[in-house]
Amino acid sequence: MVALLAGLVVCGLGWMYRAPIMARLGPTAWEASRPVAEDPAEAASEPNVVTLDRAGQARIGLAFGEASIRPIILPVRAPGTVAFDERRVTRLRPRTQGRVVGLEVQPGDAVRAGQTLATLDAAGVLEARSGLDEARAALVETQATERVAETNLRRGQDLLKIGGVAQVEVDRRQVDLAKAHAAALSAQAKVDLYRAQYDRLAPEPGAGSSVSAIVAPIDGVVTNANLTLGEVVESERDAFTVADPSRVVVLANLYGADIARVKAGDTVTVQAPIPDHPRFEGQVRSVNAAVDPATNTAPARIEIANPDGLLRANMFVSVEIAADLGRSGVTVPAAALQQTEAGPIAFVRTAPDRFEKRSLILGVQRADWVEIRSGITVGESVATQGSFGLKAILLWALLGGAE
Missing domain, CATH: 1.10.287 (Helix Hairpins)
Incomplete structure (x- = not known):
């Protein structure tokens, strides 16, 4: 009895909503769909086929794409932190013991190679x-x-x-x-x-x-100054830290399976959480072999050109890595995908006015395309924009739309 009541409810809902659905699709679509149910023998033999002429296709805005082979690139998203490239950071010490008699720069100052940062009476x-x-x-x-x-x-x-x-x-x-x-x-x-x-x-x-100078060896920015006027400093003491911010490193925290997916050479897009902040492009240089025991993540080292200094050390950023999985596969436009209770489907165009529903097994899914493991072969044409209308027509026919 419960099953019978459930079936009656489903049929009732289909009957109630048949008019709004088909009104949206228009009379051409309505007439194009009627043969599916008017001929019981044909409907029984092809329950997963929608027939729709060109006028009906235009009315629902139907567009098409083609299944093609492409390299499978998986977008991996991870949080990251900007850091100075340690190869572009120098820590300066006095060349001899002396008393500070001149302090020319402070943290944040830009300096050129050969510029005097401080002078000592030595x-x-x-x-x-x-x-x-x-x-x-x-x-x-x-x-x-x-x-x-x-x-x-x-x-x-x-x-x-x-x-x-x-x-x-x-x-x-x-x-x-x-x-x-x-x-x-x-x-x-x-x-x-x-x-x-x-x-x-x-x-x-x-x-x-008797004056000795502390001189910047590279172009960069003073990030630390550990001197005060008048004090006597030893040659073993760090006096200044100068970093070159024209090229920085982003450390992206990879988790789980992404650690194995990301490899050196993968292209990267970096975005700071600041309105109107530009995106930066770079490449993965390496993925650390050690996992942080506190976070269970492995940092991917990404080198980014930063000529205007917009990326600053210790800034939090969002990282998207185009992880090349090292294989190719059949793909279709993401707009071709429709979801049903039985799983994902797509409509393959087998004739100018004939569309066959295919059940799919998916692989990698992106915003622009999806990988098809099973259900569609290379070269087949699939409905993209407007494919929801084909799904609605098929649902109406399965609910007994013809009177």
């Missing part, structure tokens, strides 16, 4: 200069000794030819020249050492002889 500069002068004097002395030893050797060799000196004397003078040459080389190495030390600490032109 005794180490004077020590390096004094050591360089002493090394140069020693070099001059050893070079003079070497020249004298070379002259003595030549004279001894000339005297040896006429028997003026013994061979042993010539040998001794040759040893003296070798010693003088070695002393000169040692003195030159010491000069080079002190010159490098002084050049590293040398003050800028016009500055005091």
Whole structure:
């Protein structure tokens, strides 16, 4: 009895709503659908077919697409965080101990390579200069000794030819020249050492002889300044951090199966949750092999060009990764898909006025297309826009629309 009552209710609903549905589709659609029910033998043999002429198709706005093979690209969405590229970040220390006498920049300032960030009054500069002068004097002395030893050797060799000196004397003078040459080389190495030390600490032109500068090695932005005027700082202490924001890293937190789907080289779109903020394009460089035990996610490293500096470190962003699954499949436009209680369906155009309902097994589903695992083959034409009208006509016919 319960089943009988349920059947009566369904039939009643179909009878009540047949007029509004077919009124929307129009009289042409109504007439086109009548043969499905007027001929009981045909309706029984083709219960999943809708016949609709061109006028009826135009009335319901029917459009078509074609099933085609394409690479299966799955959109993976994940939250992300912007960070500076660690390869473009430098931490600067004083080159020698000294007292801060000038502080030229503050956090947030843009700087150029070679720009002075701070100056120090450093005794180490004077020590390096004094050591360089002493090394140069020693070099001059050893070079003079070497020249004298070379002259003595030549004279001894000339005297040896006429028997003026013994061979042993010539040998001794040759040893003296070798010693003088070695002393000169040692003195030159010491000069080079002190010159490098002084050049590293040398003050800028016009500055005091004991002033040492902290200079930016790259173009970028000062993100941290750990100095105050007048304090004495050691060479082991970080004074400034300068980062180049023209190219940043986005760390996208991948979860579950997405960790295996995303691979290096996949294209990425990054969107900040700010009105009218532009989208940024980039690529996945790598996916971390370790999973964060607190969140059970693995970060994907994404490199983004950021020439205007709109993406800022520690900013939260939305990430969409086009994950290439490494295979191809049959796809149809997403508009061709219709949902029923039995599952997804689509209408395949088998003749100019004949449409066959197909039950589908789906794969990847996107906003623009869906993958068809079973139900449609490559090259078949499917109804897209207006396919809901075909579904309505078929439902009306199954409910016994013909009187």
